[in-house]
Amino acid sequence: xxxxxxxxxxxxxxxxxxxxxxxxxxxxxxxxxxxxxxxxxxxxxxxxxxxxxxxxxxxxxxxxxxxxxxxxxxxxxxxxxxxxxxxxxxxxxxxxxxxxxxxxxxxxxxxxxxxxxxxxxxxxxxxxxxxxxxxxxxxxxxxxxxxxxxxxxxxxxxxxxxxxxxxxxxxxxxxxxxxxxxxxxxxxxxxxxxxxxxxxxxxxxxxxxxxxxxxxxxxxxxxxxxxxxxxxxxxxxxxxxxxxxxxxxxxxxxxxxxxxxxxxxxxxxxxxxxxxxxxxxxxxxxxxxxxxxxxxxxxxxxxxxxxxxxxxxxxxxxxxxxxxxxxxxxxxxxxxxxxxxxxxxxxxxxxxxxxxxxxxxxxxxxxxxxxxxxxxxxxxxxxxxxxxxxxxxxxxxxxxxxxxxxxxxxxxxxxxxxxxxxxxxxxxxxxxxxxxxxxxxxxxxxxxxxxxxxxxxxxxxxxxxxxxxxxxxxxxxxxxxxxxx
Amino acid sequence: xxxxxxxxxxxxxxxxxxxxxxxxxxxxxxxxxxxxxxxxxxxxxxxxxxxxxxxxxxxxxxxxxxxxxxxxxxxxxxxxxxxxxxxxxxxxxxxxxxxxxxxxxxxxxxxxxxxxxxxxxxxxxxxxxxxxxxxxxxxxxxxxxxxxxxxxxxxxxxxxxxxxxxxxxxxxxxxxxxxxxxxxxxxxxxxxxxxxxxxxxxxxxxxxxxxxxxxx
Numbered sequence: 001x002x003x004x005x006x007x008x009x010x011x012x013x014x015x016x017x018x019x020x021x022x023x024x025x026x027x028x029x030x031x032x033x034x035x036x037x038x039x040x041x042x043x044x045x046x047x048x049x050x051x052x053x054x055x056x057x058x059x060x061x062x063x064x065x066x067x068x069x070x071x072x073x074x075x076x077x078x079x080x081x082x083x084x085x086x087x088x089x090x091x092x093x094x095x096x097x098x099x100x101x102x103x104x105x106x107x108x109x110x111x112x113x114x115x116x117x118x119x120x121x122x123x124x125x126x127x128x129x130x131x132x133x134x135x136x137x138x139x140x141x142x143x144x145x146x147x148x149x150x151x152x153x154x155x156x157x158x159x160x161x162x163x164x165x166x167x168x169x170x171x172x173x174x175x176x177x178x179x180x181x182x183x184x185x186x187x188x189x190x191x192x193x194x195x196x197x198x199x200x201x202x203x204x205x206x207x208x209x210x211x212x213x214x215x216x217x218x219x220x221x222x223x224x225x226x227x228x229x230x231x232x233x234x235x236x237x238x239x240x241x242x243x244x245x246x247x248x249x250x251x252x253x254x255x256x257x258x259x260x261x262x263x264x265x266x267x268x269x270x271x272x273x274x275x276x277x278x279x280x281x282x283x284x285x286x287x288x289x290x291x292x293x294x295x296x297x298x299x300x301x302x303x304x305x306x307x308x309x310x311x312x313x314x315x316x317x318x319x320x321x322x323x324x325x326x327x328x329x330x331x332x333x334x335x336x337x338x339x340x341x342x343x344x345x346x347x348x349x350x351x352x353x354x355x356x357x358x359x360x361x362x363x364x365x366x367x368x369x370x371x372x373x374x375x376x377x378x379x380x381x382x383x384x385x386x387x388x389x390x391x392x393x394x395x396x397x398x399x400x401x402x403x404x405x406x407x408x409x410x411x412x413x414x415x416x417x418x419x420x421x422x423x424x425x426x427x428x429x430x431x432x433x434x435x436x437x438x439x440x441x442x443x444x445x446x447x448x449x450x451x452x453x454x455x456x457x458x459x460x461x462x463x464x465x466x467x468x469x470x471x472x473x474x475x476x477x478x479x480x481x482x483x484x485x
Numbered sequence: 486x487x488x489x490x491x492x493x494x495x496x497x498x499x500x501x502x503x504x505x506x507x508x509x510x511x512x513x514x515x516x517x518x519x520x521x522x523x524x525x526x527x528x529x530x531x532x533x534x535x536x537x538x539x540x541x542x543x544x545x546x547x548x549x550x551x552x553x554x555x556x557x558x559x560x561x562x563x564x565x566x567x568x569x570x571x572x573x574x575x576x577x578x579x580x581x582x583x584x585x586x587x588x589x590x591x592x593x594x595x596x597x598x599x600x601x602x603x604x605x606x607x608x609x610x611x612x613x614x615x616x617x618x619x620x621x622x623x624x625x626x627x628x629x630x631x632x633x634x635x636x637x638x639x640x641x642x643x644x645x646x647x648x649x650x651x652x653x654x655x656x657x658x659x660x661x662x663x664x665x666x667x668x669x670x671x672x673x674x675x676x677x678x679x680x681x682x683x684x685x686x687x688x689x690x691x692x693x694x695x696x697x698x699x700x701x
Contacts, residue, residue, distance in 0.1 A: 382565070382567050383567055383569055385532075385534055385567075386561065386563065387569075387580070389533075389534075389554050389557075390555075390561075390581040390585070390628070391555045391556075391558065391585045391632060392555065392580070392584035393555075396584060400572075400580060401569055405570075405571055483571045484570075484571060484612065484614065
């Protein structure tokens with residue numbers, strides 16, 4: 001049964017590629033000089049984005065450690081959530097807030113690097129904090145007792161000790177930036193095209209599915225190979241960190257806070273001007289309830305479908321190649337995913353909503369697995385082993401061991417997926433009309449530089465997104481409380 | 486007699502090389518060795534958690550190595566005990582009975598008996614994550630035994646306990662084995678475990694069995 005479901009998981013996650021492959025009737029290997037340039041540029045921006053995130057994230061991690069030691073309340077309620085904020089809110093929020101706050105915004109290569117770094121800095125800092133606390137605390141204290149300075153410790157052995165772990169974190173960011181679509185589309189400009197944008201242009205402008213499929217496959221395989229052959233280090237989540245007085249720095253605190261501050265300042269600025277514009281636009285006001293309803297359907301649907309996928313994956317995630325495939329699979333190309341679903345099935349409003357649900361879920365779930373869910377399932381692996389040794393069937397192990405204990409995590413992450421669904425415009429713009437959902441309206445306003453009005457609608461999106469997130473994670477929390485009491 | 490043959494495993498910097506090892510039908514066969522000697526690898530291989538194509542394990546005429554981990558019908562207690570934290574002590578024990586399709590009536594009777602011998606009555610309905618080390622240890626033992634295993638496998642079963650609890654746990658295990666004389670394979674580095682429990686001691690060093698002694 002586990003094998004059959006494993007096959008189902010593989011079919012589901014690779015379905016966008018299979019659909020586009022069959023629609024294009026194969027692959028076209030016709031690569032031009034310009035395409036190679038785009039590949040090189042994509043690699044460069046992904047590398048530099050991950051490098052910048054790693055360097056700044058490392059300094060921010062020292063700030064997190066400092067704050068956790070000295071100001072635990074500030075750390076727990078302000079700094080840690082601030083680090084997670086840019087990764088948890090929809091991308092559109094980060095883009096729009098940055099466009100509002102950073103004026104003039106450096107469009108093009110610098111803009112892409114800047115936004116990628118702002119988006120990933122926090123999550124990188126949290127990951128590095130965990131690595132440094134768990135692996136370098138003891139060593140750094142011994143070095144300090146020997147009289148070594150912090151720089152001596154870090155550059156003569158500390159960084160080498162955690163190099164593999166840092167490479168994994170860097171790879172995580174690299175994979176996100178390498179296949180990023182929304183950010184290059186909005187801030188890249190015409191000069192700086194990434195592979196995703198190139199795939200988009202191949203299909204939308206030239207209708208060349210075979211070449212687009214080839215590019216998407218090349219992109220997916222390159223990430224997959226990189227992830228597959230670099231050792232995966234997933235560990236059961238440890239909640240408590242060792243206190244470390246030596247490897248900490250207050251300079252890291254403002255760096256850790258910057259991305260969240262940009263988002264918050266961007267959201268709070270020019271609220272009244274946005275409201276005035278909104279009151280003047282009767283058509284927008286009239287259409288908004290329908291758009292909210294559509295967005296709500298997509299968000300709830302994405303949450304539910306993601307929940308289903310998380311549980312399917314939890315069922316099959318146990319040793320062997322399949323586990324490695326799931327961990328190595330970054331996310332399908334947004335563009336391929338959108339177009340693949342667009343060409344299949346009937347057209348119409350309901351179909352568009354279903355396509356959005358399927359597409360956003362397929363894009364969100366791999367990222368959320370890498371972000372958290374793999375750790376959750378991994379922490380249950382030992383219990384699964386014991387249950388198997390006791391003679392329990394796969395179904396029994398899942399029903400009585402895995403499902404109850406991963407329920408909260410699956411609900412919480414499905415809540416995040418539903419939040420992302422509220423803000424998705426990248427995939428939605430491919431499979432639906434420009435005014436189908438709130439996020440699409442915001443994108444349209446953003447591209448016509450009506451930023452105040454876009455920010456106002458962003459507030460609506462934020463509130464609705466938080467409500468659906470609260471719904472999913474609330475269900476998970478209640479169940480979890482019941483389970484442990 | 487249960488015979489283990491050709492347990493050969495090769496890792497990057499370590500190998501297990503056991504040509505033949507005989508486990509007693511009654512009493513405790515102990516695999517004794519220092520940390521890093523390969524005890525846990527042998528244990529996990531016998532459980533079926535590490536693939537070992539060369540392994541032949543015959544138990545009373547049946548080839549256990551050809552069965553899946555669940556089908557081997559082993560009672561296992563790991564060093565970390567690994568109770569299911571979201572279940573009560575009783576649910577943990579009954580999980581094993583249900584997994585082995587033991588009838589409710591027999592399982593209830595066995596549970597009653599085990600609770601008495603292992604003195605578990607006062608915490609049977611407590612969630613596993615609220616149990617003390619000694620209590621968890623007893624529940625893990627009961628869970629392994631209620632499934633009517635062919636053989637009981639113990640991986641450093643007392644190492645997480647303090648000295649007084651270890652003494653108590655050994656006493657309980659001894660009294661339990663008097664009641665249910667099933668073969669036990671225990672891996673340990675603790676010489677007190679050997680002195681108080683072992684009937685046969687197999688010493689393992691660098692992945693090889695260097696001596697086998699039957700205790701008086």
